[in-house]
Every structure is written in C-alpha cells, then in structure tokens.
Amino acid sequence: MNALTPLSEATALPLTCAGLLPFDHPLFAGLPLSDIAEIASVMSCYRFKDDALIAADDVPLVGIILAGAVARIAKQWDQVSTVGLLLPNDLLILEGPRTAAIHPEAVGLTEILGCSAPEFDALLRRFPKLQLNYLDLVASELQATREWYTLLGRxxxxxxxxxxxxxxxxxxxxxxxxxxxxxxxxxxxxxxxxxxxxxxxxxxxxxxxxxxxxxxxxxxxxxxxxxxxxxxxxxxxxxxxxx
Amino acid sequence: MNALTPLSEATALPLTCAGLLPFDHPLFAGLPLSDIAEIASVMSCYRFKDDALIAADDVPLVGIILAGAVARIAKQWDQVSTVGLLLPNDLLILEGPRTAAIHPEAVGLTEILGCSAPEFDALLRRFPKLQLNYLDLVASELQATREWYTLLGRxxxxxxxxxxxxxxxxxxxxxxxxxxxxxxxxxxxxxxxxxxxxxxxxxxxxxxxxxxxxxxxxxxxxxxxxxxxxxxxxxxxxxxxxx
DNA sequence: CGTACGGTTGAGCTCACTCAATAAGGGTGG
DNA sequence: CCACCCTTATTGAGTGAGCTCAACCGTACG
The missing domain is CATH 1.10.10.10 (Winged helix-like DNA-binding domain superfamily/Winged helix DNA-binding domain)
Structure with a gap:
C-alpha cells in the first residue's frame, strides 16, 4: 500500500498535458510565455492513485494540483490524522527546512504538475519573477491556513x-x-x-x-x-x- | 486608545539600536555585512505601547520583533479575538494581497525593527538573497502555524x-x-x-x-x-x- | 456465503461553556 | 490615607455538545 506511483517515465508529459497547463495560474503571472515554456519543460505531470504517498524519487514534490486532491497526513505514534486538504489549483509547497512528520498523500486519482524540491529551488533562483509569485502564494497560503484553523478551532x-x-x-x-x-x-x-x-x-x-x-x-x-x-x-x- | 505610536521621528534609529541589531537573524543569513547595513538603513526601530495598533503611517509594517509581543487581532462584528501571538525574534510578515480583518497589536511595550510593506517589497527586489531568506521564513512560519493550530484544534x-x-x-x-x-x-x-x-x-x-x-x-x-x-x-x- | 470495512445509530459520560456571584487590584479624587 | 469605581480574576452550579462504547447495517470482495 501507499506505493509511489508517478506517471510511468512520462518526462515528455509537459507536451501531453500542455492543453491543460494552467498558464493562467498565479504562479506564472507576469512571466513571458517563453519563460513559462522553459519552466514547464522542467516540470512533469505526475499521476498518483488513491492513498499514494506523493513524492518524486523520495524527494519532496513541489507543484500545482491539477486534479484530485492531496491530504496532508501526520503520523504520530501509531495514529494517523489528516491535518489539511489541498484541492485542484492549490499549490503543493515546500515547507521550510524542517520536514516534520507530515506527508502529502493522494486522495483519489490525483494529477500534479510539478518537479522535485531541488529542481524547483533552481527554478526559483533562475526566475526572480517566479520567486516573487511563489512568495505571494506562500504568504496567501499562510493567511488562508491561519483563517482556516482559527475558525475551525472555534x-x-x-x-x-x-x-x-x-x-x-x-x-x-x-x-x-x-x-x-x-x-x-x-x-x-x-x-x-x-x-x-x-x-x-x-x-x-x-x-x-x-x-x-x-x-x-x-x-x-x-x-x-x-x-x-x-x-x-x-x-x-x-x-x-x-x- | 490604540493610538499609533512609532518612536518619535526616529529615523536615525538604526544607529541607536545597532547594538541590538540582530545580525544573526535568519533573515540576514548569508548576506554580506555591507548589504545588511544598507538594509538596516531603510529599517527603523519602532516602539509601540500596550494595545497600540502596529502600522507605519497606516501602512502595514514588516519587520523583526525585538522586544515585547504582538497579538494578531481579528475583529468580526463586534467581538474581537486574538488569533495569534508573535514573540521576540519572530518575523512580522506581509500576508499576501488580501489584508482581511486581522490587525497586529502590541502586547506590552514592544519594539520592532522594520519598515513599511512597500519599502520592504523594494528591498526584496533589490537583494535576491534576502528574498530567499524571507521565503524560507514565511514557509517555516506556515509550517509552524499549521502545527500550532492543528494541535490546538485537537x-x-x-x-x-x-x-x-x-x-x-x-x-x-x-x-x-x-x-x-x-x-x-x-x-x-x-x-x-x-x-x-x-x-x-x-x-x-x-x-x-x-x-x-x-x-x-x-x-x-x-x-x-x-x-x-x-x-x-x-x-x-x-x-x-x-x- | 462469510468476512471485512465503512457507515449508522443509540446510551451514557465528560469537559468546557454559561450564568452568576464574589474577590482583588489599581487608579483617581476627596 | 481612605472611599470609590472599574477592570480583571476567581470560584461555584448547572447545562449541553461532542466523545466513548457498543451494537448493528450494507456493500464489496474473496
């Protein structure tokens, strides 16, 4: 169970899913098409089946969720609990240095356009505008998270x-x-x-x-x-x- | 009440508080001293008294909390509730485009080394390394927030x-x-x-x-x-x- | 056909809330 | 210094939302 199941060797996938490539995603806002194409060439379309642990070759994955959903699972001691849910168009992001014991897991058939954390890091350094966009998204995510949990708590x-x-x-x-x-x-x-x-x-x-x-x-x-x-x-x- | 009280016209403050300037703060990690000095020249040391609303000229403030504490206050309808607490060395950060109805408020006598959001934005664009550091901090904050509220909720x-x-x-x-x-x-x-x-x-x-x-x-x-x-x-x- | 897993339903209990009364400071003015 | 007021803190009694425990149902699957 929980087997890692990226779309089989489909590195050529960017072309395949180009039709549904979210050019209008805020992550790419303000970037010239040529840059987006270059970024997309680094990213692949990963597909995971239900309950699959989301990672690329055991490395954290960064990317945009295209379909399905991703649950953020925390395993503590022997009990697991879902501590967050990411839906299509949400960004699966890197969470700082500490990895903690929280892992993303696919809910249903899930497709993610993304790349490994180190690859994404390289992209960030190469495209400053991408970095700014990413920063904004992370900040928004932070706010949304605070609202979500704050309200939940009450x-x-x-x-x-x-x-x-x-x-x-x-x-x-x-x-x-x-x-x-x-x-x-x-x-x-x-x-x-x-x-x-x-x-x-x-x-x-x-x-x-x-x-x-x-x-x-x-x-x-x-x-x-x-x-x-x-x-x-x-x-x-x-x-x-x-x- | 809740009057805005930045340290009176003390733009020259960077020198004054240079002694306690947190050069070792992760925000400045890897930056040459010359850059830090330049960044610090843009930042001022703001001082707020208890319950003061934290802002610089009605603009959101970004910075490092040096002393005291900052409560994140949400006002909804007629009741206020504290939805977060920032302590010394924490980063008071920008939270994406939407401001929402959440305002930072000083708890006790509070000192913040920082600048207005637009100024900080300019700094980010000018020093890519600063931007990366900031990104890491925001991401860490996101993770910490998730843990905090997740646990609180349970x-x-x-x-x-x-x-x-x-x-x-x-x-x-x-x-x-x-x-x-x-x-x-x-x-x-x-x-x-x-x-x-x-x-x-x-x-x-x-x-x-x-x-x-x-x-x-x-x-x-x-x-x-x-x-x-x-x-x-x-x-x-x-x-x-x-x- | 039985087993397993997810879902439903009921009974009783517990923890945190509500309501309410009382104390304890901390200023302020006489 | 004291009386007074106002805010904050404490304590008690009763209530109820959500938990625990436990039984039962339904569908999928071997």
Missing part, C-alpha cells in the same frame, strides 16, 4: 462539516454536475476537522434530514440549499473569502 | 494552556529570571486558545495547585516543574520542535 461540529462540504462543493471536479464526491471517508473527515467519525456521520445525516443536502451514497452528495449550508457554516457575517 | 483545555505557558517560558524577556510575565489577560489567552476566560483561570490555578507553576500575580508566574508542564501539553511523544 467552530461547532455542524459548522465544521458545513464548511468542509461548502469548500468541496466549490472545488468540484465536475462543475456541470450538481453531485459532488467527498472522496474522504467519515473517519478522514473526522481527523481533518478534529471530530470523531460518529459525529461527522451524525452531522451529515442531519443536513440530509433537513433537506440541505442529498445523500446518494456515503460520499456522493448534492448541495440542495446553498444558502442554508452557508448559514450553517456560521460565516454569514463575512460573506466572502474563506476559500 | 487539544484539551489544560493541554492548550500548558502549551502556551511553555511557549512563553521559552521566549522569556529575561532568561536570567525564572519569573515570566504572561502579559496577556485571561480573556486574551482565552480568545487565543479558543477557550473561555473562566476555563483559562481554572487551568492556571490547577497547575499552581499541582505545584507545576508558581503564581505570584495573575500574570507573573514561574515554571517549577518543566517536565510535568511538558507532559501536560500532551506533546511528550514529539519531544522537540513545537516552538
């Missing part, structure tokens, strides 16, 4: 669950379909939100009972009443932001 | 209080004296840790009753049994890090 169980569902619904893989796939087990949602599996289950069922969401299967849901869900997050007063 | 009230006391004891202004000054009211500690004032009071008194700490006044304490306090944080299994 939210009730239903508020936390509502917040997560809303977040996931906004990052749905299929914006055309109203049905979204949580992709996470109750237990994983629990560790992510600091709740117990049973509590998560109860909250989700309660929302379903209230008609706020529809439950097709444990992980397939549809948001029926966005307003009510929004209200349930307890964030009504701030309306916007909150990713 | 900790019990006594664990949270123990964690804060330990953190404060490690950043004591007077390493010679065993007595540390919390500088924060019970209410502020409460908003910082996601607890109620009464709960904070109860936990602190409980630690005192157990002989783990000594209480000289509500804010002046001494850690008598570091081991027990460490154990009370619930972090025994990871021993180190945890700032």
């Amino acid at each position: 939210k009730t169980a239903p508020e936390r669950v509502a917040t997560l569902i809303l977040k996931l619904s906004r990052h749905s893989d299929h914006p055309d379909s109203p049905v979204i796939d949580l992709r996470l087990t109750r237990d994983r949602i629990g560790t992510l939100l600091g709740l117990k599996m049973e509590t998560v289950s109860r909250q989700i069922r309660a929302f379903a009972k209230l008609g706020i969401i529809a439950l097709f299967s444990p992980t397939k849901i549809e948001v029926l009443d966005h307003g009510a869900l929004m209200h349930a997050t307890g964030d009504v007063w701030r309306e916007k932001t909150m990713l | 900790k019990t009230a006594p664990e949270r209080v123990a964690t804060l006391i330990l953190k404060l004891s490690r950043h004591s202004d007077h390493p010679d004296s065993p007595v540390i000054d919390l500088r924060l009211t019970r209410d502020r500690i409460g908003t910082l840790l996601g607890l109620k004032m009464e709960t904070v009071s109860r936990q602190i008194r409980a630690f005192a009753k157990l002989g783990i700490i000594a209480l000289f006044s509500p804010t002046k304490i001494e850690v008598l049994d570091h081991g027990a306090l460490m154990h009370a944080t619930g972090d025994v299994w990871r021993e180190k890090t945890m700032l």
